[in-house]
Amino acid sequence: MTSVTNPFSSTRRMVLAGAVVLLLAVGLVALMVGRPSSASSSARAAQSAAEGSADAGFARDMAIHHQQAVEMSFIVRDRTEDEDVRRLAYDIINTQANQRGMMLGWLEQWGLPKSSAEPPMTWMGHTMKPTGDGSLMPGMATTAELKELKAAEGEAAEVLFLQLMTVHHRAGVDMARAGAEKAGTDVIRNLAKGMVNGQESEIGLMATMLKARGAHP
Numbered sequence: 001m002t003s004v005t006n007p008f009s010s011t012r013r014m015v016l017a018g019a020v021v022l023l024l025a026v027g028l029v030a031l032m033v034g035r036p037s038s039a040s041s042s043a044r045a046a047q048s049a050a051e052g053s054a055d056a057g058f059a060r061d062m063a064i065h066h067q068q069a070v071e072m073s074f075i076v077r078d079r080t081e082d083e084d085v086r087r088l089a090y091d092i093i094n095t096q097a098n099q100r101g102m103m104l105g106w107l108e109q110w111g112l113p114k115s116s117a118e119p120p121m122t123w124m125g126h127t128m129k130p131t132g133d134g135s136l137m138p139g140m141a142t143t144a145e146l147k148e149l150k151a152a153e154g155e156a157a158e159v160l161f162l163q164l165m166t167v168h169h170r171a172g173v174d175m176a177r178a179g180a181e182k183a184g185t186d187v188i189r190n191l192a193k194g195m196v197n198g199q200e201s202e203i204g205l206m207a208t209m210l211k212a213r214g215a216h217p
Contacts, residue, residue: 048184056110066096075150076149080153080155106188145160158209162206173200
């Protein structure tokens with residue numbers, strides 16, 4: 001006896017199969033939407049800082065600190081032919097200009113101004129009083145020291161730059177350690193930790209370069 005295939009039964013199976021596939025697809029999309037990507041997680045972390053936070057204070061103060069390091073590096077670059085000093089200057093320019101841009105960008109993402117009426121270092125619990133010499137924070141060169149660097153040439157410029165930048169980096173490391181400890185966002189903590197490692201390495205390099213020139217930090 002020959003069996004007869006029910007066309008309606010086949011159609012029903014196809015409809016049911018299609019419905020299962022559709023449900024699986026919807027579930028997969030929902031899972032993907034519900035699971036945050038690493039990029040969106042980073043974005044949320046970068047947007048979580050508030051006015052008065054250590055994150056905002058660190059970003060503002062370190063951006064200013066970095067700006068002077070970049071300025072001094074540009075100055076010495078044009079006043080020496082020494083390849084090692086020029087290479088160090090280029091490294092500082094590239095690294096700190098990039099980090100400064102990141103910090104200012106995060107302030108913008110957080111909807112916060114890039115400057116504050118609060119004195120520098122307030123977020124660290126320090127009270128900074130204006131010195132009137134152009135040095136806004138610990139480690140920063142004074143107006144007179146920058147003028148001296150601009151007037152120097154050759155090895156004299158190299159030594160003065162290395163000495164000023166060593167002091168600058170030491171204070172920067174102290175600030176970065178505080179930032180890594182006090183910050184509430186991963187982006188600031190991670191950046192601050194990287195600054196500690198990078199600047200401590202450069203402090204060691206500059207000590208060697210000063211010794212080779214018969215000078216000290």
